[in-house]
Amino acid sequence: MSPPRAADDFLAEAQEIVETLGRDLLVLDEQRGQEADPDLLNGIFRAAHSLKGLASMFGFEAIAQLAHRAEDLLDGVRLGKVPLDDRTLDALIEALDVLQAQLAEVAKGQLAGPAGARAQAMAERLAQLAPGEAQMAAADPLEGLGVDASVRAVLTEYEEHRLRDNLRKGVLIWKVRAEFALDDFDQKLAALNAALKPLGEVVSTLPSSRPGEDATIAFDLLFAGKRPRAEIEAQATTFGAEVAPLGDHSQVRPSAPVTPLPVARPSMTLAQAPAPVEPELSVRSLTQTVRVDIGRLDALMNAVGELALIKANLQRLAEVARTATAALPGRWGQELHVEARALERRLEELQQGILDVRMVPLGQVFDKLARLLRRLVRESGKEVQFDIRGGDVELDKLIVEELSDPLMHLLRNALDHGAEPKAAREAQGKPGRATIRLAAWQQGNHVLIEVGDDGAGMNEPKIREVALARGLVNDERLAELSRQEVLKLVFLPGFSTRESVTELSGRGVGLDVVKTNLARLSGLIDVSSEPGQGTTFVLTLPLTLAVLRALVVEVSGKVWAVPLNSVLEIVAVSDEDLRTVERREVISLRGQTVPFVRLARLFGLPERPLEKHQVVVVGLAQQRVGLAVDALLGQQDVVTKPLGGRLAKVPGVAGATDLGNRRTVLVLDVASLMEDFLRPRSRALP
Amino acid sequence: MSSRPVWLERFFHRADELGAHELSWLDSSPVAPKPSASSETKELLAVRLGEERYVLPIERVREIVKVPVLTWVPPVQPGLLGVMNLRGEVLPVYDVKPRLSLSDVARVVTGPGDASRESRVVLVRDDAGDAGVLVDAVQGVVRLAADAVEPPPPGAGDRSVIAGLGRLQGELYIVLDVGGVLP
Numbered sequence: 001m002s003p004p005r006a007a008d009d010f011l012a013e014a015q016e017i018v019e020t021l022g023r024d025l026l027v028l029d030e031q032r033g034q035e036a037d038p039d040l041l042n043g044i045f046r047a048a049h050s051l052k053g054l055a056s057m058f059g060f061e062a063i064a065q066l067a068h069r070a071e072d073l074l075d076g077v078r079l080g081k082v083p084l085d086d087r088t089l090d091a092l093i094e095a096l097d098v099l100q101a102q103l104a105e106v107a108k109g110q111l112a113g114p115a116g117a118r119a120q121a122m123a124e125r126l127a128q129l130a131p132g133e134a135q136m137a138a139a140d141p142l143e144g145l146g147v148d149a150s151v152r153a154v155l156t157e158y159e160e161h162r163l164r165d166n167l168r169k170g171v172l173i174w175k176v177r178a179e180f181a182l183d184d185f186d187q188k189l190a191a192l193n194a195a196l197k198p199l200g201e202v203v204s205t206l207p208s209s210r211p212g213e214d215a216t217i218a219f220d221l222l223f224a225g226k227r228p229r230a231e232i233e234a235q236a237t238t239f240g241a242e243v244a245p246l247g248d249h250s251q252v253r254p255s256a257p258v259t260p261l262p263v264a265r266p267s268m269t270l271a272q273a274p275a276p277v278e279p280e281l282s283v284r285s286l287t288q289t290v291r292v293d294i295g296r297l298d299a300l301m302n303a304v305g306e307l308a309l310i311k312a313n314l315q316r317l318a319e320v321a322r323t324a325t326a327a328l329p330g331r332w333g334q335e336l337h338v339e340a341r342a343l344e345r346r347l348e349e350l351q352q353g354i355l356d357v358r359m360v361p362l363g364q365v366f367d368k369l370a371r372l373l374r375r376l377v378r379e380s381g382k383e384v385q386f387d388i389r390g391g392d393v394e395l396d397k398l399i400v401e402e403l404s405d406p407l408m409h410l411l412r413n414a415l416d417h418g419a420e421p422k423a424a425r426e427a428q429g430k431p432g433r434a435t436i437r438l439a440a441w442q443q444g445n446h447v448l449i450e451v452g453d454d455g456a457g458m459n460e461p462k463i464r465e466v467a468l469a470r471g472l473v474n475d476e477r478l479a480e481l482s483r484q485e486v487l488k489l490v491f492l493p494g495f496s497t498r499e500s501v502t503e504l505s506g507r508g509v510g511l512d513v514v515k516t517n518l519a520r521l522s523g524l525i526d527v528s529s530e531p532g533q534g535t536t537f538v539l540t541l542p543l544t545l546a547v548l549r550a551l552v553v554e555v556s557g558k559v560w561a562v563p564l565n566s567v568l569e570i571v572a573v574s575d576e577d578l579r580t581v582e583r584r585e586v587i588s589l590r591g592q593t594v595p596f597v598r599l600a601r602l603f604g605l606p607e608r609p610l611e612k613h614q615v616v617v618v619g620l621a622q623q624r625v626g627l628a629v630d631a632l633l634g635q636q637d638v639v640t641k642p643l644g645g646r647l648a649k650v651p652g653v654a655g656a657t658d659l660g661n662r663r664t665v666l667v668l669d670v671a672s673l674m675e676d677f678l679r680p681r682s683r684a685l686p
Numbered sequence: 687m688s689s690r691p692v693w694l695e696r697f698f699h700r701a702d703e704l705g706a707h708e709l710s711w712l713d714s715s716p717v718a719p720k721p722s723a724s725s726e727t728k729e730l731l732a733v734r735l736g737e738e739r740y741v742l743p744i745e746r747v748r749e750i751v752k753v754p755v756l757t758w759v760p761p762v763q764p765g766l767l768g769v770m771n772l773r774g775e776v777l778p779v780y781d782v783k784p785r786l787s788l789s790d791v792a793r794v795v796t797g798p799g800d801a802s803r804e805s806r807v808v809l810v811r812d813d814a815g816d817a818g819v820l821v822d823a824v825q826g827v828v829r830l831a832a833d834a835v836e837p838p839p840p841g842a843g844d845r846s847v848i849a850g851l852g853r854l855q856g857e858l859y860i861v862l863d864v865g866g867v868l869p
Contacts, residue, residue: 558758603760604760604761641774641775641776642776643759643769643776643778644769644775644776644777644778644815644816644817645814645815645816646763646778646812646814646815646817646868646869647759647762647763647766647769647778647815648815649762650759650760650762651760651762652760653759653760655776656757656769656771656776658771658774663755664755664757664769664770664771664776665757666757666758666759
């Protein structure tokens with residue numbers, strides 16, 4: 001059942017809020033035990049508030065209620081009434097998970113799913129943590145500040161709290177008076193705020209008690225300055241602002257914290273322990289929505305406008321040709337040519353524009369992964385630090401979504417099997433805290449993503465043992481394999497089964513699934529590992545799936561497109577170069593033995609006798625196969641279309657594409673072909 | 687025969703709100719029915735396959751096109767001729783004659799050159815995915831009273847392919863089961 005449209009709108013927006021919440025809570029989580037950034041706290045509070053409003057507007061009362069409780073608790077935290085200790089933070093993080101589960105249920109159209117009950121319990125837990133009334137300290141340091149009663153009356157409770165909090169910490173409060181011209185005061189004010197921010201905290205911006213001259217407007221900024229007066233004045237004077245102390249600065253001293261926020265870590269009772277992460281927990285998005293920068297849409301709009309102009313010109317030219325009585329003037333042909341070129345360029349722009357719109361930063365999925373992993377780390381009891389880089393690298397939305405599960409898999413492996421316990425690490429002279437890396441960068445038309453750890457590394461003898469036990473290689477062959485080749489065995493289907501997860505101290509937990517998922521995205525995965533130094537997986541992905549560069553080849557008189565991102569090289573071999581291994585043809589490629597597949601024979605087409613075979617060497621994930629074709633016809637950008645519902649599964653065919661001039665050709669499905677060919681027993685092509 | 691393309695054209699381009707009385711031009715066609723007094727009627731597209739005349743429910747017909755260039759695909763289904771490109775959409779095209787026992791050999795049709803001038807591809811809607819059916823000719827639209835369609839008599843053919851038999855003015859129409867005839 002698909003949810004109605006209103007739910008879609010809600011989901012798109014709610015998910016964005018929940019993602020923001022998640023990101024900000026993650027920052028808080030990283031800074032556990034430190035003083036939280038008040039702006040950050042305030043931002044989280046506002047996000048919870050927005051979610052509450054949004055949910056109740058769309059009638060999702062359970063979500064609204066939980067968001068409301070979270071908002072209350074956060075309000076207490078930002079006002080200093082509730083300490084931001086482990087209990088509070090864990091509850092908030094868990095509440096976020098519950099909210100996410102609730103959204104997932106909305107997405108599935110389940111109105112009364114299990115998340116409802118969790119939400120109820122969670123809401124009660126949050127309510128218990130939220131502040132009761134009147135916990136405030138009796139002595140109000142604000143009294144000594146000498147702020148007018150009229151000014152104090154307009155300060156919000158939050159602003160008062162920030163003033164108090166700063167005073168308590170011995171931070172001096174300044175009044176910064178600035179006067180700006182009416183026409184650009186908003187920009188200037190924002191600039192002043194930005195300039196002051198590194199020096200302290202702008203608690204409140206009020207209309208000045210001393211009004212400005214005509215056509216100007218004056219403000220008093222209540223500023224909690226953590227830096228010496230000279231520094232504050234240096235910044236302020238560039239804006240023509242005056243700085244004056246507020247209250248008696250000689251009396252305010254960095255007093256002992258009046259009520260130190262209890263940051264002690266209370267031992268968790270069972271009820272408060274975070275719920276274990278469900279194994280099937282996915283970090284995929286709930287909606288298919290892509291949020292697009294308006295600038296990118298403007299570029300599209302522009303291209304379309306230009307196309308309309310070209311259409312008008314073409315119509316005019318067509319009319320000239322239609323009504324012409326004599327031969328067309330030579331100028332007509334030139335004009336047509338010019339328009340055709342313009343059309344080509346605009347279409348390219350349009351295509352590029354559409355591709356841009358589909359691009360989203362990897363950070364979206366990295367943030368979610370980090371949050372999930374942080375929880376797993378806490379449960380595992382290991383000490384791990386994350387090194388996340390390259391969140392700004394952009395990839396096609398489709399790829400980013402499909403990537404989230406494989407990446408989670410690899411990260412979990414790094415935690416479960418890579419990172420060792422602290423004691424074991426220290427015994428080897430390594431730093432006690434393990435590092436898990438998640439990094440992305442762009443390289444040409446590809447994006448590389450690295451998932452690595454500095455743990456124990458893969459256990460080569462164990463992999464050999466398992467591969468042999470499962471019949472993936474025979475004794476003889478195994479003896480010939482290098483360490484690198486042995487490591488690649490973990491990607492073979494059947495290398496690991498669920499039962500083997502615990503017994504296998506090395507890796508290999510469902511890595512074939514990861515490989516298959518990646519292959520579907522035309523991606524490659526490679527692994528390197530050194531004993532004692534760690535394991536690194538590198539994923540290579542195309543920037544986009546929408547348009548592929550393809551190699552156009554001919555096989556038995558039929559034209560095929562081979563996605564270029566899986567083509568490694570092209571070699572020519574003659575019949576003498578062919579060898580057979582177990583009655584299968586192979587070629588030798590710089591010492592490596594590569595299966596030789598005659599495409600014509602594979603598809604049951606008549607074979608042409610040739611002096612030399614053109615061999616397209618394709619690689620996906622760990623495997624290489626040489627595909628023999630009759631001729632190479634060139635390269636072209638193609639958009640692969642599925643063969644339609646009835647022909648969903650044609651072995652070896654990924655879809656069809658139009659090569660222009662209305663010629664439809666088939667696109668070779670390199671992944672399924674290799675799968676079929678490399679499977680030991682059956683070759684199930686017709 | 688000569689008037690057929692014109693009225694066929696008009697049929698497929700008529701405005702939706704045309705009433706039955708405005709369809710009088712159908713009377714001039716060889717297969718046009720007399721509008722029956724009360725009984726509910728069904729509109730069916732009549733096509734020729736070999737020497738037999740078949741009809742298929744008009745609501746299952748998406749479009750009729752001339753035989754396009756077909757792209758070979760591995761023969762994963764019986765009767766699969768290849769795929770065609772319909773304005774960017776890729777659709778499989780089938781030869782249903784073997785399925786209807788009208789021919790023993792699988793034909794090879796790769797484009798207009800392999801088919802007669804009257805041949806067409808009828809694009810049909812189907813839950814399993816739309817598809818094209820190669821026919822030897824499109825003959826027009828017939829309107830059959832619902833009670834004029836009888837179930838196929840036993841032994842008259844494969845029931846999963848034939849939905850019924852219709853009679854009109856002494857002509858026999860074999861109603862095709864579109865879903866059943868496609869592999």
